[in-house]
Amino acid sequence: MSFTKKPGGKALDILQNLPRITLANLRPEPGTKKAEKKRGRGQYGGNRSGRGHKGERQRGNRPRLGFEGGQTPFYLAIPKYGYNEGHSRRAQYQPLTLNRLQYLIDLGRIDPTQPIDLTQLVNGRGVTIQPQKRDYGVQLVGEGDGIFAAKVNIEVQMASEEAIAAIERNGGIVTTGFYDPRSLAVLCKPVPFFISGQPIPKRMLPGEDMVPYYTDAANRGYLADPEKIKKARIALAQKYGYILPDISKDELFHMLSMRKDPRQIFFGLSPGWVVNMAEKKILKPTDDKLLQYYNS
Amino acid sequence: MFRISVTVCGRGIFKRLASSFSGENALPSNLRIPSNLVDRARAKRPPPPADSSLPVLRRCDAAVPLHLSPVQTWVETLERRDSKQLGLVDLHPDVFAVPTRIDILHEVELWQRNFKRISRAHTKVRSEVSGGGKKPWRQKGSGKARHGSIRSPIWRGGGVSHGPRGPTSFYYMLPMKVRVQGLKIALSSKLAQDYLHVVDTLNIPTPDPQYLMDLIRYRHWGESVLIVDAGEELPENILQATESLKTVNVIPAIGLNVHSMLKHEVLVLTLEAVKFLEKKLLWHDERFTPLYPFKLPYTDLP
Numbered sequence: 001m002s003f004t005k006k007p008g009g010k011a012l013d014i015l016q017n018l019p020r021i022t023l024a025n026l027r028p029e030p031g032t033k034k035a036e037k038k039r040g041r042g043q044y045g046g047n048r049s050g051r052g053h054k055g056e057r058q059r060g061n062r063p064r065l066g067f068e069g070g071q072t073p074f075y076l077a078i079p080k081y082g083y084n085e086g087h088s089r090r091a092q093y094q095p096l097t098l099n100r101l102q103y104l105i106d107l108g109r110i111d112p113t114q115p116i117d118l119t120q121l122v123n124g125r126g127v128t129i130q131p132q133k134r135d136y137g138v139q140l141v142g143e144g145d146g147i148f149a150a151k152v153n154i155e156v157q158m159a160s161e162e163a164i165a166a167i168e169r170n171g172g173i174v175t176t177g178f179y180d181p182r183s184l185a186v187l188c189k190p191v192p193f194f195i196s197g198q199p200i201p202k203r204m205l206p207g208e209d210m211v212p213y214y215t216d217a218a219n220r221g222y223l224a225d226p227e228k229i230k231k232a233r234i235a236l237a238q239k240y241g242y243i244l245p246d247i248s249k250d251e252l253f254h255m256l257s258m259r260k261d262p263r264q265i266f267f268g269l270s271p272g273w274v275v276n277m278a279e280k281k282i283l284k285p286t287d288d289k290l291l292q293y294y295n296s
Numbered sequence: 297m298f299r300i301s302v303t304v305c306g307r308g309i310f311k312r313l314a315s316s317f318s319g320e321n322a323l324p325s326n327l328r329i330p331s332n333l334v335d336r337a338r339a340k341r342p343p344p345p346a347d348s349s350l351p352v353l354r355r356c357d358a359a360v361p362l363h364l365s366p367v368q369t370w371v372e373t374l375e376r377r378d379s380k381q382l383g384l385v386d387l388h389p390d391v392f393a394v395p396t397r398i399d400i401l402h403e404v405e406l407w408q409r410n411f412k413r414i415s416r417a418h419t420k421v422r423s424e425v426s427g428g429g430k431k432p433w434r435q436k437g438s439g440k441a442r443h444g445s446i447r448s449p450i451w452r453g454g455g456v457s458h459g460p461r462g463p464t465s466f467y468y469m470l471p472m473k474v475r476v477q478g479l480k481i482a483l484s485s486k487l488a489q490d491y492l493h494v495v496d497t498l499n500i501p502t503p504d505p506q507y508l509m510d511l512i513r514y515r516h517w518g519e520s521v522l523i524v525d526a527g528e529e530l531p532e533n534i535l536q537a538t539e540s541l542k543t544v545n546v547i548p549a550i551g552l553n554v555h556s557m558l559k560h561e562v563l564v565l566t567l568e569a570v571k572f573l574e575k576k577l578l579w580h581d582e583r584f585t586p587l588y589p590f591k592l593p594y595t596d597l598p
Binding site: 023 | 323327329340362363364365367389390393394395396398399401402403405482484485488489490491555558559561584585587588592593594596
């Protein structure tokens with residue numbers, strides 16, 4: 001801007017001529033504080049105190065909520081059906097649109113030259129995950145696949161076909177991986193976990209219902225066969241009509257091919273290790289039984 | 297001819313003021329202070345002119361937004377009673393020149409009063425008052441009114457129906473950014489109304505309280521002074537001098553709060569205190585939302 005605004009504007013100029021702001025001068029903005037209704041006091045609040053005239057209303061003897069005078073009430077007349085049965089136990093996946101991902105990369109909150117993980121997304125404040133509320137991770141949604149133009153190695157928990165196509169069209173890699181709730185909590189907030197001093201847990205494998213999803217190459221599951229994934233990439237390119245770029249000739253090929261072990265939560269850290277943030281040290285287990293457990 | 301332009305954002309008190317302004321730019325009658333309470337010698341000094349010859353002792357550490365410019369004020373010293381100004385200091389406009397919001401100051405002041413409040417008033421209900429299990433007299437035939445217990449709320453000495461119940465806490469937290477904005481507004485209004493003074497250090501020659509009172513009287517600062525330094529270690533002399541004084545107080549910069557700033561007429565900051573406050577108060581403008589408490593280490597927060 002060529003002109004500079006006076007900081008504070010005219011308000012500070014007017015303030016110079018007004019009396020000093022003291023504890024006696026403070027007041028809330030007019031209209032924000034509405035006076036409380038005082039029942040049983042004064043000409044208007046007194047008399048029947050807002051209870052009406054005689055009957056059950058004034059005497060406080062009205063029937064229970066939902067009672068319709070004896071007629072079968074609405075909440076009993078309608079037959080039950082399990083629309084919401086077990087709704088609080090269903091897995092939820094926070095959506096992440098390609099629009100949002102592109103926005104975060106453009107603003108520099110997410111670094112596309114490193115593998116993008118749920119930890120990176122949470123650190124860049126791109127998504128908000130609540131592991132305690134049955135969130136099982138993030139799902140990639142295809143909204144914005146027309147404008148998406150970033151080459152990324154991204155790992156999510158679910159991905160739609162259009163989103164996978166959009167990322168692979170730009171030369172990136174998508175993987176879907178499963179995190180059980182405890183691993184998800186560790187992944188989303190690593191610093192409080194490290195401070196607690198517990199060893200990094202090993203990631204559990206998906207439950208019976210999600211195994212078909214994560215072993216399917218069409219979903220780029222982390223348990224799927226790599227050969228089948230290559231074929232699926234070619235098939236998807238043919239379906240959506242784009243040329244699949246050759247990643248092996250890319251300069252970032254090493255970064256793009258980084259994948260996590262099915263039991264690993266963090267890149268570069270194995271299960272069983274203890275991270276000491278205060279002294280910047282990593283402690284690894286030496287006992288045989290522990291090693292056997294964590295390497296299984 | 298004097299035309300006053302009312303800004304669109306000048307709601308509330310300012311609009312009412314502007315409408316009651318006559319041609320001579322006089323205050324409305326309820327805001328005029330009686331003449332025996334006004335210190336005539338305390339003339340409003342205008343802000344330092346742009347072409348002043350004094351050296352600028354401190355520039356703003358943080359980047360000033362391009363559309364704003366830093367506000368300036370003089371730096372004085374407490375060494376001698378009648379010394380001249382040492383130089384100028386640049387103050388960041390996003391801390392010392394924010395638009396005034398009296399309602400935010402009001403909210404923060406109420407919060408400061410109430411969040412620590414625990415009301416220990418407790419009355420006994422009819423079941424807690426000693427006695428009153430037996431029916432005082434038979435239901436019918438005694439000619440008296442019917443009663444079930446001598447401790448019902450109708451009775452003298454009976455329980456209280458809807459009284460205060462036990463220790464009640466009035467704790468609540470205003471959002472962090474509202475409290476930060478309250479501090480910024482208080483600092484800005486002190487600067488705008490000429491009640492802010494910047495001092496290089498708090499070294500005074502004697503631990504005599506009278507020296508401070510003379511200095512304040514000579515320089516026409518005001519009735520009560522709040523002196524703020526950055527660190528915890530304050531010079532011995534000023535601690536001794538202010539110990540016995542009621543209206544002059546010294547606090548470290550982390551103890552700065554809206555209530556103290558409004559209670560004392562004048563605020564005196566050292567250069568280190570200005571630096572500390574700017575750093576702490578400007579950080580909130582650029583930080584990310586917290587994932588876990590700020591006390592735990594963050595690698596990526598600015």
